[in-house]
Amino acid sequence: MKTSFYNVNAESFYNDTVAVDLSPLYDLFLPLLAPSGHIIDAGCGSGRDSLYFLQHGFAVSAFDASERLVEKASALTGLDVELNTFEHFRTEKLADGIWACASLLHVASNALPAAFTNLSKNLKDGGYLYCSFKYGNDDVERGGRYFTNADESRLTMFIKHTRLHMVKTWITADARPDRQDEKWLNAILVKGNRNEP
Template sequence: MKTNFYNVNAESFYNDTVGVDLSPLYDIFLPLLTPNGHIIDAGCGSGRDSLYFLQQGFDVSAFDASEELVAKASALTGIDVALNTFEHYKAARLADGIWACASLLHVASGLLPAALTNLAENLKPGGYLYCSFKYGNDDVERGGRYFTNADETRLNLFIKDTRLTVVKTWITGDARPDRQDEKWLNAILIKGN
């Protein structure tokens, strides 16, 4: 995952994303979890989602691979956001849910199975993982950022050798007002026993 883009552009990325309303996604994910349970915000970016989960009474751990965004997310949320990657993150305790909103798509497709395997290791059996990808079946680089796109078939390939299975997938438009034509694959995965 290339983090230099996010270090160099942290201020504009933060400003573009911190106010985006993801209530429709929260409304699907949060009811699956134990009230006041532990959520890991994986690739937390601005910290927007971590802050929302904290405000709903959840215990939140968060990490990002960009030093600048870790600092911004820590300041926004008041928690110590860890500087780490999907492949290497280890939680102090297992989570009821993992939230990976528009973050795993920056992991190279060849590394995604390992990243998802590691995330699953941080999840309780029966725990849920939410993830989202730009809808497609290719890898692209745009403006200094790498994107692994996914459709339902490709997502199943990424999780084939993990302990995760698909509970539900659905397509949404981008929540940012200037990008409504972009389509996203959203998925809820569950960790087996």
């Protein structure tokens, strides 16, 4: 995962994303979790979502792979945001939910199964993981950034050898006003064996 883009462009990225309203996504994810449950904000970027979760009574752990965004998210939220990656992050307190909004798409497609496997190790049995990808089935590099796109079948392949299973997928337009034409795959996954109720 390349972080140089986000270190160089941290200020503009922060300003472009920190005020984006994702209430419709929060409203689908948060009711699945226990009140005041523990959420890991995986690839937290500006810290926008972590701040929202804190304001709504959740315990939050957050990490990002960009040093500059770790600094900015820490300042915004008051959290000790950790500099780490999807493949290596570990917590002693397993999460009720993991939030990976528009973040896993920057992991190379051949590394995504390992990223999902590691994230699932940080999630309680019966816990939920939200993730989103630009809709498609290819890998692209644009403007100095790498994107792994995903549709439903590609996401299924990424999680095939984990204990994560799809609960729900849906398509949305980009929440930023200037990018309404971009489509996103949203997914809620649950951790558990296939034969579990």
